[in-house]
Amino acid sequence: MTDPIATDKQLPVTSNPVDFRSGFVAIIGKPNTGKSTLMNRLVGDKLSITSPKPQTTRYAIKGILNDENSQVIFVDTPGYLKPRYEMQQKMLDNITQTLKNVDLIMFITEIGTFPTEYDTEVLDLLKGIKTPQIAVFNKIDRTQGYDRNLIHMHLPHSIEEIIFISALYGDNITELVNMIKWHIPYHEPYYDADQLSDLPMRFFAQETIREAIFHYYEQEIPYATAVIVERYQELEDRSVIDATIWIERQSQKPIIIGKNGDNLKRIREYAEAALTQFTGMPVQIHLWIKIKDKWRKHSQALKELGFH
Ligand SMILES: Nc1nc2c(ncn2[C@@H]2O[C@H](COP(=O)(O)OP(=O)(O)OP(=O)(O)O)[C@@H](O)[C@H]2O)c(=O)[nH]1
Ligand SMILES: [Mg+2]
CATH class of the missing domain: 3.30.300.20 (K homology (KH) domain)
Structure with a gap:
């Protein structure tokens, strides 16, 4: 597992269509970690609603980031929780389905409280999934420092890279985008370049x-x-x-x-x-x-x- 605070490995700008990358990236984590805030930040528009209360997001919502050499389709998911009623069961089925069908999984958690019981539940779920995974530690604006050894100790081997960000203030977002792009395959774009979402x-x-x-x-x-x-x-x-x-x-x-x-x-x-x-x-x-x-x-x- 590499542990860059930031990566400056940018994809080369290219006009050759075979060098174009496109893929689906799931954003998953326990409720209230900032998944929707992050997706909005990444696509540069308010596509997914956010609130200080847990379980705000109820559907898998796609947001599309287009540039000259890639198209990344983010899938924001509802906060992962053990289901208590049928709607939550449907939300969880939705998440599990999404995880199997993407090119990269972005596990997101809060740096200040990691690892909570819920983080461990999500990571246990990810251990059994073959899709490439990165870990994003959010809300760095709220903490003074963090123990990297402790973080590494609690991450399973399925996680390939980690990064520390603030979705709310934009810290390390460019670096995160670069990191994501290296993990998605060469593929032609799935959506028109001017499309921001697939939802009406x-x-x-x-x-x-x-x-x-x-x-x-x-x-x-x-x-x-x-x-x-x-x-x-x-x-x-x-x-x-x-x-x-x-x-x-x-x-x-x-x-x-x-x-x-x-x-x-x-x-x-x-x-x-x-x-x-x-x-x-x-x-x-x-x-x-x-x-x-x-x-x-x-x-x-x-x-x-x-x-x-
Ligand atoms: N301080 C700080 N707050 C953040 C950051 N990112 C998100 N938040 C706040 O955290 C709260 C939850 O954000 P959401 O984006 O709704 O979280 P979520 O993970 O989508 O939540 P669910 O949809 O309920 O699972 C909101 O009050 C955000 O403003 C950050 O980087 N720093
Ligand atoms: Mg949300």
Whole structure:
């Protein structure tokens, strides 16, 4: 295992198509380590929602980084946890499936707390997988120093390289990109060079509303809600979005709505501002609330939400 803080091995610039590299890179780790923050940083746009609360990401979300000699397709995954209810089981199945189908696995953890029990669980899973793996220690902006021997001791042999970064502040990101590129195969690009993601705008709208909910509510509410975009209209001067927020119980309704509708208004305004910035066009959102009893445990409801 090599242990560079940074690598300056850049791929040569080439116009020969046979020298072009392209591949899929999974970002995996326990909840809240900064996986989505890192993917957004790597692709230079806000594709995956982030929050200080664990288990924010629910789907495998792709983000594409294009340059003159490579195309890297990152796959952000939900934080790895032992499943407690059906939605989490589906999230885990999704992660395991992703790991088998990529060219490189990027294990990401927090430098300040490594190794936690959850880190060990993820690393145990990785030991049994043949895909090349690198370890990324995030949030270096938060620690004074770290014990490299301790880190090496806890990493399995399946990890080929390690790097220390700050996804939030951008430290060592160029070096990480160089490292990643050496690990992906020679291959023609999988997507058009101007494509940033494979997901439609309604998905980003849904996720942005969910981010607002993670931002404004505490405890169970963010986990007990799901968002469905019923209609996304692109008009000449603005986009209009109709969305439903699913909750699990009648008692959650007054909390979501708030006094005089204040809470719901805050969610709407947060999502409208973020989507206006993302699309470069005014966005107007209408929100509805629907009670779907225990939707997190029901296969049919999960299917409607895109978990298969
Ligand atoms: N200080 C510091 N905070 C960071 C860094 N990277 C991410 N964070 C913060 O860590 C929290 C979690 O970030 P996310 O990107 O949502 O983490 P995640 O791993 O995608 O989380 P899940 O989707 O829940 O698994 C957020 O509050 C981020 O702002 C970093 O380099 N330094
Ligand atoms: Mg995430």
